[in-house]
Amino acid sequence: MTTIRTRRTAQGTAVRTALESMAGFISAQELHRRLADGGSKIGIATVYRQLNTLVENQEADAISTPDGQLYRACEDPQTHHHHMVCSSCGTTIEIEPPDEAWFTSVARTHDFEIHSHTLEVFGICAACRAASSQ
Known part of the structure; x- marks a missing residue:
């Protein structure tokens, strides 16, 4: 899988930091809500884009469940x-x-x-x- 090179933004860092603070998998909507509750003005579309970039770069896992896509920061992105x-x-x-x-x-x-x-x-x-x- 090819790593996508992207520049780090404040919004990207906020999504990554929030995802890393979660113990398990979380939906993009729930992650967005938690970011908003914390005062972030990040939009839901940006949360989805940032999560997809993390998955493509193997920095996050994504799984499909009957309730939708869930995300989690990778413990070991190399394996x-x-x-x-x-x-x-x-x-x-x-x-x-x-x-x-x-x-x-x-x-x-x-x-x-x-x-x-x-x-x-x-x-x-x-x-x-x-x-x-x-």
Whole structure:
């Protein structure tokens, strides 16, 4: 993937800093709301542009959920990684993917040539399960 060179702006820095302060994934709308609550005058379109640039530069992760796209600052932007995400609280853990041989075998079986892959696992974490059983 090619890194897109962009100049750093105050708005870009604000989005990046806010994203890095989040523990899990967050929507662009929620990130925008938090920035606005903090006094930032950044527009929602700028938040989306900045998030997409961070993703393209592998500085942020993006996942698709039934509720829409969510973003999170990458812990290690240099390595390809996958996530296990709590559907309730958003807690996110980086996980090891299935063996690459599995991807190759499935692709060969279905006559596919793999260009890339994304793997996200969703569930409910122990803390949320415990809270719901009380």
